[in-house]
Amino acid sequence: ARQILMERFAEDAGLLQWLREYVQEHGIVESKVREGKEAAAEKYADYFDYSESIRTLPSHRALALFRGRREDMLDVRLRLDSETERPAWSAPHNACEARIATRFGIQDQNRPADRWLMDTARFTWRVKSFMHLELELMGALRERAETEAINVFARNLKALLLAAPAGPRVTMGLDPGIRTGVKVAVTDETGKVLDTATVYPHQPRNDWDGSLHTLAKLAGKHRVAVISIGNGTASRETDKLARDLIKLKPELRLTSVVVSEAGASVYSASEFASRELPDMDVSLRGAVSIARRLQDPLAELVKIDPKSIGVGQYQHDVSQFDLARSLDAVVEDCVNAVGVDVNTASAPLLARVSGLSSSVAQAIVSFRESKGRFASRAQLRDVPRLGDKTFEQAAGFLRIMDGDDPLDASAVHPESYPLVQTILADIKRDIKGVIGNSALLKSLNPSKYSDEKFGIPTITDILRELEKPGRDPRPEFTTARFRDGVETLADLKPDMILEGVVTNVAAFGAFVDIGVHQDGLVHISALASTFVKDPHSVVKAGQIVKVKVLEVDAKRKRIALTMRLTDAPEPAGEKPQAAKRPQRDTRGQGKPADWKPNRAPASAPVDGAMAAAFSKLKR
Numbered sequence: 001a002r003q004i005l006m007e008r009f010a011e012d013a014g015l016l017q018w019l020r021e022y023v024q025e026h027g028i029v030e031s032k033v034r035e036g037k038e039a040a041a042e043k044y045a046d047y048f049d050y051s052e053s054i055r056t057l058p059s060h061r062a063l064a065l066f067r068g069r070r071e072d073m074l075d076v077r078l079r080l081d082s083e084t085e086r087p088a089w090s091a092p093h094n095a096c097e098a099r100i101a102t103r104f105g106i107q108d109q110n111r112p113a114d115r116w117l118m119d120t121a122r123f124t125w126r127v128k129s130f131m132h133l134e135l136e137l138m139g140a141l142r143e144r145a146e147t148e149a150i151n152v153f154a155r156n157l158k159a160l161l162l163a164a165p166a167g168p169r170v171t172m173g174l175d176p177g178i179r180t181g182v183k184v185a186v187t188d189e190t191g192k193v194l195d196t197a198t199v200y201p202h203q204p205r206n207d208w209d210g211s212l213h214t215l216a217k218l219a220g221k222h223r224v225a226v227i228s229i230g231n232g233t234a235s236r237e238t239d240k241l242a243r244d245l246i247k248l249k250p251e252l253r254l255t256s257v258v259v260s261e262a263g264a265s266v267y268s269a270s271e272f273a274s275r276e277l278p279d280m281d282v283s284l285r286g287a288v289s290i291a292r293r294l295q296d297p298l299a300e301l302v303k304i305d306p307k308s309i310g311v312g313q314y315q316h317d318v319s320q321f322d323l324a325r326s327l328d329a330v331v332e333d334c335v336n337a338v339g340v341d342v343n344t345a346s347a348p349l350l351a352r353v354s355g356l357s358s359s360v361a362q363a364i365v366s367f368r369e370s371k372g373r374f375a376s377r378a379q380l381r382d383v384p385r386l387g388d389k390t391f392e393q394a395a396g397f398l399r400i401m402d403g404d405d406p407l408d409a410s411a412v413h414p415e416s417y418p419l420v421q422t423i424l425a426d427i428k429r430d431i432k433g434v435i436g437n438s439a440l441l442k443s444l445n446p447s448k449y450s451d452e453k454f455g456i457p458t459i460t461d462i463l464r465e466l467e468k469p470g471r472d473p474r475p476e477f478t479t480a481r482f483r484d485g486v487e488t489l490a491d492l493k494p495d496m497i498l499e500g501v502v503t504n505v506a507a508f509g510a511f512v513d514i515g516v517h518q519d520g521l522v523h524i525s526a527l528a529s530t531f532v533k534d535p536h537s538v539v540k541a542g543q544i545v546k547v548k549v550l551e552v553d554a555k556r557k558r559i560a561l562t563m564r565l566t567d568a569p570e571p572a573g574e575k576p577q578a579a580k581r582p583q584r585d586t587r588g589q590g591k592p593a594d595w596k597p598n599r600a601p602a603s604a605p606v607d608g609a610m611a612a613a614f615s616k617l618k619r
Contacts, residue, residue, distance in 0.1 A: 005120050010128035015103050019096055019125075023080070023133050026095075027054040029141070031065050031076045041073035042556075054078065054141060059148035060507050062141050063314040078134045093118070097125045146318040148507060152536075153312030153323065154330045156505050159540035160311055161334040164477040165296045166257070169225040170194075172218065173291025175264065175283075176230055176238040178202045184215065185287035186222045190344055191295060193277065194222050196284045201241050202234055208241070215245050219252055227254060228294035230261030230286070236487040236515050257294055257479045258515070260503065262311070263304040264289045272303055272348060298338055298474075302331055303348045311541055313506040336397045337473050339411060342380070343373040343401065355393025360385050376404045377414055399470055406431050410469035412462055419454050419462065438467045480544040482515030489516055489554050494569030496549040502539050510539045512547055512561055520559030522547060527563050538563075 009015070033041050033048040041048070047068060052061070068074035082094060093101060101107070101121040108114045168189035175183040184197040195218055199211035218224065227242045229235055235258060242256035267273050268285035277285050293300040306327035307315060315323060335352040342350075342364065350361035360383070367383045368374065377395050380386055392415070400408035407417060423444065424431060434440060446459040465471075480501045485491060492514075500514040510527065511519040522545075527538045539545060550560040550569050 002116075002120050002123065005117075006124045006128055009100055009104060009121070009124040010132070012103065015100065016129065018099060019129055020133055020136070022096060022099070023078070023130075023137060024055065026081045027137060028052070028079050028081050029054050029057055029062075029065065029076065029138075030079055031068065031074045034073060034075055037073050041068065041071075044068045044073050047074055053081070054137060057141065058507055059145035059152075060313055062145035063149060063317050066142055066145075067314065067317055078138060093122065094125075096129070097122050100124050100129070146322070149312060149314050149318050150323050150326050152506055153315055154326050155536050156311035156541045157306055157309060157327055158330050158334060159505075159542055160260070160309065161298050161301055161331065162337070162474050163297045163542040164475045165298070165472075166226055166228075166294045166477050167296075169295065170222055171291040171295055172215070172224045172227045173287040173289070173294070174227060174229045174238050174242065175261065175287040175290055176232055176234040178234050179204065180283070181205075182211070182234070182238055182241070183284050183287040184218065185284055185291050186218055186224060187288065187291045187295070188222075189295075191292045191299075193280070193288055196280065196287070198284070202237055208244075211241060212245055212248060215241070216249050219245065219249060219254060224252065224254060226294065227256040228291050229256060229258045230264060230290045231258050231513060232261050233517070236482070236517070239482065239515075255479070258482070258501075258513075259290060259294050261286070261290055263301070263308040264293075266308040267304050270303070276346070298334060299346065299349050302335065302352050303346065306331055311504050313504075339397055339399045339470060341401055342398045343368065353394050353397045355390050360390060374400055374403070376400060377408045401470075406435055406469070410435075411465050412469075416454070416458070416462055419449065419459070420466075423449055435466055435469050441467050478544060486515060489518060489552060489557065489559070492516060492549050492552045492559065494549050494551060497546060497565060498549065499544065499546055502541055502543045502545060505535050505539055505541055507535070510535050512545060514547065514559070514561075516559075518557050518559060520547065520549070520561040522561045522563050526550075526561070526567065529564055 028051050030051040031047045031049075033044070038048070044064070047061075047065060050065075065074060065076050069076045080094060080096070092098075101118060104121075106114070106117045106121055108118055170189060171187050173185045173187065175185075177183065181198045181200040182202075184195075184199060185193060186195040188194055197214055197218060199207070199214050201208045201211035227245070229239050229242060239256060239258055242254075246252075246254045246256065264286040267289045268282050273282075273285050273289075277288065280288070289300060289303075301309065307320075307323060312323075332352050332354060335349065336354050340349055340353055345365075347358070347361045347365045350356055350364055351358045353361075356364075363384050363386065364380070374380065377398060377400055380395070380398065381388075381391055396411055396413035399410075403409065405417075407414075407420060412420065420431070424434060426449075427434070427440070427444070429440075441463045444463060446456045446463065449459050450456050480499050482500070483496075483498050486496070486498065498514045500512040500520070502510050503513045503519050504511040507524075509521055509523040511521055513519050522539075524532055524535050527535060532538055545563060546565065547561040547563055548565050548567060548569075550562055550567065552559055
C-alpha cells in the first residue's frame, strides 16, 4: 500500500514542479574529500569542505567538483539549505515533506493511520522525489557548466585566431629545447621554408657561442627581420640567446617575439604537415609552425585541431561533439571575417571558408599549382567541383590581390559588381579613383541606388568596404617584453610590476604568461578597480598587459597577480583575494557534521543495495 501511495505522490506533476523550483532556490551543492584521499586529492584542497548554492555555483567550480567526483577524490551531494546533516526520522517535516503531506491532506490528528501516512510522505520525498530531483538538477548544472566552458573556449579561440599578424617578413622560428637542442627554421615573407638547423646552447652541450654563430649566419644569409620563439620549455633561455644575437648583429635590426607554441607538436606529426613538408624531420616542423604563426596566426592555426590549441577551461570534461562544432564555427567565422588570399592560402585555410569543402579547397590549390596564380574571381569557376552555388557562397571571402579587377581584392561580392558599376557611371569616375576615396564615398547617398535587389544597408556596407578595401579586422602588431632576470618562480617577488601576455581567459579570471614557465592568475576581482562580471569584457587571449605580483606559492606552482597596480601585496601567511578558498554558502551555518544516515524504521522501502546503486549512478 505504501509503495502505491508513494508512486502516486511522486508522479503528481504540479507537486513535482513546486518541489523542483524549491530545490533550485534552496539547494546547496556540498563536497567533502573522500576518507584517506587527502594527499592524493591535494589539487582539490579548495573543495575538501565546500558548499555553495546550486543557483550561483560558477561553471568552473561545478566542473571541478564533477571532475573530483569522477576521479573518486570528492564526495559531492545536493542538500537543502535547512539541513546541514540528515534529520532524524522523528524530526518535523522539512518544507518539501510538508508540501507533499499538505498536497494530499495528510495531517497528524492522532488517528491510527496518521503516523503511517506522515512517514509515507517522508519516504516519498527521500526515496522518490529528492533522488529524482538531485539527478535532474545536478545534470542540469553539469549541462550549464559545460555550455559556459565551451563558450569560454570559443571566445578565447576567437581572440587567438584574430591576434595581430606580424605580416610578410622573413622570420626565424626557434622551437626551444634543452637536451634535444633548439630547432631553427627560417621562412620567407610567404611562409616558404628557406633553411633549417639545430643548435645546442643549453645543457648538456652549452654551445652558446657556436649557437650564436649559426643563428647569425642564417640571419645574415636570409636577411631575417624578426625572430619567433616558442613559449615552451627553455623559452626564456632561448629568448636570451635571441637577445644576444640582436646585440651581436645590430646592423640586421632584428626583433624577437615569444609566441604560444600550443599545438605546434600536433601539427608536426599531422598528416597535413607530412604532405606540406615531406622531406623535413618532424622535430623541425614545429619551428616552421612557430615562425609562420607569428607572420599570420590565423593562416597557421587553422591547420591544427582547435581542441589542441588549449585555450579552454576543463575542455576534456565537456561534450567533445558540442565543443568541436562550436570551435569549427568560430574558426570559420574568423576566416570569413579576415578573408583569404586565394593565391597564397593553404588547403586547410581555404577549407574553412564558407561554402568550401576540403576536397574543393584542395582542388583550388591543385589548380593554382598547375595553371598559375588566379587573375580574377571569375577564374575560380574553372576549378573542378566548384559550382555556381559554391562560388556564390565563397566568393565574397576570397581575395585576388593585384588582380585584373581591384574589386576582387575587396569583400564586395561579385553579384554586387553591377551596382558598383552603376555608382561609378553616376559619379563619372573609374574604380581606381573611387577606392580609398573616403570623402567622396561618404558624400554619396545610399538610398539613391537602392532597388528591389539591393537595400540601403547592403549599399552602405559596399560603400564602407570601398573606403578601405580588404580591411583587416585584426589589431596592429605589438610585442610584450619580459623583464630581464625574471626567468623562474624563484625570481618572482611580491610587488613586482611585470609585462605579460594573456594566454587564457576563464570565468574566474585571466591567466598571464610573465616569462617564468608558469602562468599567473589575475582573479576576476583583480582585473579592474570596478566590478567585472565577465573577464572577457576586460581582457582577451593574446593581449599584452601589465600586472603586479601579489603572492607566489612555489609548492603548488601558483602565482597570484593583479592588474590593479596600486594593490598592496598580501602579508606573509595570508592568501590574496584571488586565491582565497571558495566560501561556504551563508545559509549553511557552521561546519556540517560528517554525514551519516540515521536509522530508518524497519519498514523503509529501500535497502542498502538500492542506495548503493543510486550512489553509483550519481557518480
